[in-house]
Amino acid sequence: xxxxxxxxxxxxxxxxxxxxxxxxxxxxxxxxxxxxxxxxxxxxxxxxxxxxxxxxxxxxxxxxxxxxxxxxxxxxxxxxxxxxxxxxxxxxxxxxxxxxxxxxxxxxxxxxxxxxxxxxxxxxxxxxxxxxxxxxxxxxxxxxxxxxxxxxxxxxxxxxxxxxxxxxxxxxxxxxxxxxxxxxxxxxxxxxxxxxxxxxxxxxxxxxxxxxxxxxxxxxxxxxxxxxxxxxxxxxxxxxxxxxxxxxxxxxxxxxxxxxxxxxxxxxxxxxxxxxxxxxxxxxxxxxxxxxxxxxxxxxxxxxxxxxxxxxxxxxxxxxxxxxxxxxxxxxxxxxxxxxxxxxxxxxxxxxxxxxxxxxxxxxxxxxxxxxxxxxxxxxxxxxxxxxxxxxxxxxxxxxxxxxxxxxxxxxxxxxxxxxxxxxxxxxxxxxxxx
Amino acid sequence: xxxxxxxxxxxxxxxxxxxxxxxxxxxxxxxxxxxxxxxxxxxxxxxxxxxxxxxxxxxxxxxxxxxxxxxxxxxxxxxxxxxxxxxxxxxxxxxxxxxxx
Ligand SMILES: [Zn+2]
Numbered sequence: 134x135x136x137x138x139x140x141x142x143x144x145x146x147x148x149x150x151x152x153x154x155x156x157x158x159x160x161x162x163x164x165x166x167x168x169x170x171x172x173x174x175x176x177x178x179x180x181x182x183x184x185x186x187x188x189x190x191x192x193x194x195x196x197x198x199x200x201x202x203x204x205x206x207x208x209x210x211x212x213x214x215x216x217x218x219x220x221x222x223x224x225x226x227x228x229x230x231x232x233x234x235x236x237x238x239x240x241x242x243x244x245x246x247x248x249x250x251x252x253x254x255x256x257x258x259x260x261x262x263x264x265x266x267x268x269x270x271x272x273x274x275x276x277x278x279x280x281x282x283x284x285x286x287x288x289x290x291x292x293x294x295x296x297x298x299x300x301x302x303x304x305x306x307x308x309x310x311x312x313x314x315x316x317x318x319x320x321x322x323x324x325x326x327x328x329x330x331x332x333x334x335x336x337x338x339x340x341x342x343x344x345x346x347x348x349x350x351x352x353x354x355x356x357x358x359x360x361x362x363x364x365x366x367x368x369x370x371x372x373x374x375x376x377x378x379x380x381x382x383x384x385x386x387x388x389x390x391x392x393x394x395x396x397x398x399x400x401x402x403x404x405x406x407x408x409x410x411x412x413x414x415x416x417x418x419x420x421x422x423x424x425x426x427x428x429x430x431x432x433x434x435x436x437x438x439x440x441x442x443x444x445x446x447x448x449x450x451x452x453x454x455x456x457x458x459x460x461x462x463x464x465x466x467x468x469x470x471x472x473x474x475x476x477x478x479x480x481x482x483x484x485x486x487x488x489x490x491x492x493x494x495x496x497x498x499x500x501x502x503x504x505x506x507x508x509x510x511x512x513x514x515x516x517x518x519x520x521x522x523x524x525x526x527x528x529x530x531x532x533x534x535x536x537x538x539x540x541x542x543x544x545x546x547x548x549x550x551x552x553x554x555x556x557x558x559x560x561x562x563x564x565x566x567x568x
Numbered sequence: 569x570x571x572x573x574x575x576x577x578x579x580x581x582x583x584x585x586x587x588x589x590x591x592x593x594x595x596x597x598x599x600x601x602x603x604x605x606x607x608x609x610x611x612x613x614x615x616x617x618x619x620x621x622x623x624x625x626x627x628x629x630x631x632x633x634x635x636x637x638x639x640x641x642x643x644x645x646x647x648x649x650x651x652x653x654x655x656x657x658x659x660x661x662x663x664x665x666x667x668x669x
Contacts (some may be wrong), residue, residue: 226669257669313666318581320666336665340634351582358669384636384643386580386663397638397661400645488621 170279172272173290176301182240182286184215192284196238209374210238216373219243219302221294223274225257225358226312226365232260233366234285235278239373241286242278243302246270247293253568257355296418310368310378314358315351319387321364321380322399325409326372329381330400333408333415357389438528444551450518451561459509460516461501465530470522474554474566484526487533495541502543517547522568524553573597573604573656577613581664583635586625587617597654606637607650609660625662636663 188196188210199205218239220227223246231242248270250261258270265273271289278287292298308326312319324332364385368378384397407415445453453460464471464479471481480501486494505515517534521527527549534547550557558565577593584591597604597612604612607629614622624632630650631637637644638661639652654660 222668224669312669314669315582315666318666319669320581320663335636336633338633340632340665353669361669384638384663388580395641397641397643398646399643 170272170275170287170289172269173288174292176290176292176298179241179288182215182217185211187211192238195282199237204376205374209376212374213238213370214240217241217243218369218373219245220274221245223258223260223270224248224254225314225353225355226362228258228260228274229359229362230365230369231274231278232281233363234369235282235287237366237370238282239285239370241288242275243288243290244271244274244278245290245292245294245302246274247291257353257358259355259359296420299418308372308378308381310365310372310380312358312361312365314361315353317354317357317389319357319361319364319389321361321368321385321387322383323368323372323378323380326378326381328402330402331406331409334401334403334406334410335399337403337407354389357387360387360389435523436525436528439531439549443531443548444528445518445548446551447556447561450520450550450557453518458516459505460518461505463498463517463519463530465519465521465526470568473568476520476554476557479520484521484530484533487530487537490541495537499542502545506543514544514546517545519547519549520557521549521553523555524549524551527553569599569601570603571656572599573654573658575609575654575656575658575660577617578659578661579663580661581666583625583662583664586621593617604654605650606639606644606648606652606654606660609654610650631662634665636665637661638663 188200188207192210193200196210200207200210216239218234218241220231220234220242223231223244227244227246231244234242246269249267250258250265250270250273252263252266254270255261255263260274260277261268261270262273262277269289269291271291275287275289278285290302294302306325309324309332310321311324311332312321314320322335324330324335364387368380372378380396382399382401384399386395386397387393388395402409404411407413462476462479464475464481465484465487466481467483467485468481475481480497482494482498485491487498502515502517506513509515519527519530519534521530531547531549534542534545538545538547552559554565555567558567574594574596577595579587579591579593587593595617597609610626610629610631614626618625625635626632637649639647640659641661644652
């Protein structure tokens with residue numbers, strides 16, 4: 134009898150455990166189904182984040198390794214959970230930034246990006262995967278972040294930060310943790326924080342637009358923005374948890390080649406600053422693109438330096454090759470790009486060598502032109518076609534070569550190939566690599 | 569007569585591309601009647617080091633907007649900007665600001 138009672142009790146206990154496990158499984162599934170994210174195409178008002186009174190058992194388990202840090206502790210964790218952070222750009226910096234903020238338990242993450250995921254982003258924008266190509270970066274990043282921590286509220290914005298929407302997205306006077314990375318270098322500064330300078334204090338005059346390089350034309354090793362994005366996450370977490378950042382009025386520079394960090398003391402908040410000074414003249418937002426004379430996106434600008442008769446299309450060039458018309462094809466890209474891909478007959482002389490009349494290159498050019506001239510016999514102005522990646526540098530090169538024609542080299546007819554090698558790859562030869 | 573001044577110049581954030589990609593330059597500014605200041609240094613750099621487009625480095629008699637100048641690890645604004653008198657062994661950094669990543 135007692136045996137039977139004991140046996141039934143044990144069976145019941147087992148079934149109870151099974152029920153708990155099934156309930157957990159169901160709750161988990163419901164949670165992940167509820168997290169299908171909506172992509173915002175415009176800014177809408179959000180309900181204020183509610184402060185948590187205490188940490189749940191699940192919170193304690195999840196964040197235990199950081200709760201053990203006296204610098205953070207329970208209060209710091211609760212502070213994180215009531216903080217909203219807007220990540221502007223879900224690229225090489227924004228991906229690791231968003232990832233670590235979500236992992237650490239930030240309350241709300243706005244993820245803003247106007248762009249879609251491309252294959253050439255994946256080496257540095259590590260939240261996106263191959264299957265996310267052509268998807269909005271903001272949504273791709275939000276989904277990745279949600280998988281990591283479903284308790285973080287994610288709001289993906291598929292738009293560009295502008296003077297119209299910035300004030301709707303960002304409350305006045307919020308600290309800005311800003312970073313940049315290019316080639317093998319990174320920089321980081323915290324603006325608007327504890328009496329430090331604002332961006333305008335440091336840069337009262339916009340830089341000339343042609344000097345603002347961005348990743349699409351500069352090249353960058355993916356781990357470099359990765360390190361800087363992690364660094365941004367660190368400073369955001371210190372500010373949000375209440376420890377405070379020591380990067381106000383500091384410029385931190387990272388040299389990835391020498392593996393060296395340096396910190397430089399910047400000027401304090403400027404009394405005469407047009408934005409945060411004593412008599413601010415900028416009382417509403419100005420249009421950045423108008424202020425800088427440059428687009429706020431990292432898309433390549435198309436130059437138009439030449440007249441129509443100074444340019445040919447890739448189709449025109451294809452028929453020049455097909456009819457075996459004698460000519461010189463000059464590729465003016467830097468050597469590192471020529472190593473990636475080039476047309477078989479091209480002569481490579483980088484634009485900078487032409488601009489600075491690098492003697493060995495000018496000699497090479499002279500020789501190639503006079504050879505062509507001999508080959509053509511009667512014709513006194515042999516044709517030179519200039520190509521580059523997108524058709525900007527090739528136009529500059531045509532302008533330089535027109536000055537050289539008849540003096541530094543024999544008289545030539547020089548034209549550029551509109552759209553460059555990328556147009557060639559798109560319209561003529563689909564097997565030609567794109568980068 | 570002020571004695572020659574030996575200083576360390578550094579270019580970064582892309583500004584080094586105007587100097588043949590070389591980031592570090594140890595230079596000796598020759599002896600001259602008055603002490604060297606940063607304004608004269610900019611002229612000297614243009615005449616002696618600048619390999620590429622000067623408009624990307626200077627504007628008027630100062631550096632172009634977007635380049636930060638740091639003297640001995642401090643913003644030059646804290647040091648007197650163009651009027652700062654260079655001392656032997658000073659470290660002067662010219663750094664372009666990076667955008668995006
Ligand atoms: Zn300011």
